[in-house]
Amino acid sequence: MPVMNKPENVKEQYANDKNLAARIALHTKHSTNKQGFVPWLFEQYDFSENDHVLELGCGNGAQWEERISALPNGCKLILSDFSDGMVEAVKNKYSQHGNVSFEKIDIQAIPHPDESFHAVIANHMLYHIKNLPKALSEVKRVLKPGGRFYSTTNGNGGMRPFLHNALKHFHPETTAFTQEWIFSLQNGEPLLKQYFSDVKRYDYEDSLSVTKTQDLIDWLHSTVSIASFSEKDIIGLFDYFEEIRNRDGAINIPQESGLFISVK
Numbered sequence: 001m002p003v004m005n006k007p008e009n010v011k012e013q014y015a016n017d018k019n020l021a022a023r024i025a026l027h028t029k030h031s032t033n034k035q036g037f038v039p040w041l042f043e044q045y046d047f048s049e050n051d052h053v054l055e056l057g058c059g060n061g062a063q064w065e066e067r068i069s070a071l072p073n074g075c076k077l078i079l080s081d082f083s084d085g086m087v088e089a090v091k092n093k094y095s096q097h098g099n100v101s102f103e104k105i106d107i108q109a110i111p112h113p114d115e116s117f118h119a120v121i122a123n124h125m126l127y128h129i130k131n132l133p134k135a136l137s138e139v140k141r142v143l144k145p146g147g148r149f150y151s152t153t154n155g156n157g158g159m160r161p162f163l164h165n166a167l168k169h170f171h172p173e174t175t176a177f178t179q180e181w182i183f184s185l186q187n188g189e190p191l192l193k194q195y196f197s198d199v200k201r202y203d204y205e206d207s208l209s210v211t212k213t214q215d216l217i218d219w220l221h222s223t224v225s226i227a228s229f230s231e232k233d234i235i236g237l238f239d240y241f242e243e244i245r246n247r248d249g250a251i252n253i254p255q256e257s258g259l260f261i262s263v264k
Helices: 007-013 017-032 037-044 084-094 132-142 159-170 187-193 212-221 237-248
Strands: 052-056 076-081 100-104 117-123 143-154 198-204 207-210 251-254 256-264
Touching: 007 251, 017 207, 017 212, 037 143, 037 198, 037 256, 076 084, 084 100, 117 132, 132 143, 132 187, 143 187, 159 251, 187 198, 187 256, 207 212, 212 237, 237 251
Parallel strands: 052 076, 052 117, 076 100, 117 143
Antiparallel strands: 143 256, 198 256, 207 251
């Protein structure tokens, strides 16, 4: 099984929000698209009054900061994750909101009746799932007719070839960042069309211009538990990237990310 979706690796990676926070920080500080991925994402969401919304794999709930109060009247939001640490993190952040509840949920076995939700969200998490067909069938099951499934992911290009080539400079035989995502911008549409009647892809145009090399190294450290490289493989990369930064003024890295909106 690929490292990215081995349950034990994913569990270690998301035991708390330290790794996730490091990755969010890199993009927050160094993205060239100044709108920001989350504000763009909320422009795509379509919630109505009294909607029931379920987020699966909510992580530390960062996307909801200062946005829960903007939900339409009567909206009820469930923030869920399969990590106890993440559920505790969002509970600590948002328990003061009466329209938000918190659950530990595995997307492969959602503990809610058929047609419970007007919208389901799964952001940057479907590529971690062991049984993706089961997960997608569960999302379809709990969505109401006409309900929307919002799922974000990355592409197989962008940052991945850049980082593979950097590691290859030190380790010519490395396979790091060459494994294709099981759910990506490239294959997401045909996968989703097996379960949903209408699927549309929306790309978020962005790149990274990293002006602090340590931020990129911290990002790499944060991915070790779900990557095909180790801590020792990163040795030497700081100087390698720092040379690029000094030469070019920044470490410029392409990005591929986007959103699928699927309608039941």
